[in-house]
Amino acid sequence: DAKTTQPPSMDCAEGRAANLPCNHSTISGNEYVYWYRQIHSQGPQYIIHGLKNNETNEMASLIITEDRKSSTLILPHATLRDTAVYYCIVRVLGDKIIFGKGTRLHILP
């Protein structure tokens, strides 16, 4: 049980912001929201994670709603190299990671 719901696929124009939604309505108070991505034929890559505050790093921003039941990963200026499957995961720190099917993001030139 991946505990999250994501759209199976999305398109985004190159240079625009890509906003990837994730629903996690059963998240508990001590569970964090993590995002990973997997570029074709490669192993997954960690992007960002957060608990309840919005987070930003060099790769992306994570916006978590106040009730923590959903979140959005934002890639501010998508490039063709951002084409990948994006996984939203909720977990307690130290617990194993359970991947769902993710969102396949297509960046259109």
Added chain:
Amino acid sequence: NAGVTQTPKFRVLKTGQSMTLLCAQDMNHEYMYWYRQDPGMGLRLIHYSVGEGTTAKGEVPDGYNVSRLKKQNFLLGLESAAPSQTSVYFCASRDERARYQETQYFGPGTRLLVL
């Protein structure tokens, strides 16, 4: 510093044959994981280890065995391969001390075909 490496990169087996997949990491990480990924699917956790000499079952452990005799190595064994085990296998490691950072490093994958 090679990160996480996997051996072999690709293998073809006949049903009933056995083999061992090797994962090695040079980052002194405590935690190591084995996942499988089938076409169009996300990764599913097979087994994992929280330290040398320890192993635990993940989501889909049946048909696989693992060993962690050395901290840097995590072995995945198939005693009697079945066509249903045709998949891409990914190994990963994580530094237990970096719990709040949570960067799990993945290997390049091993593609296994069982005929």
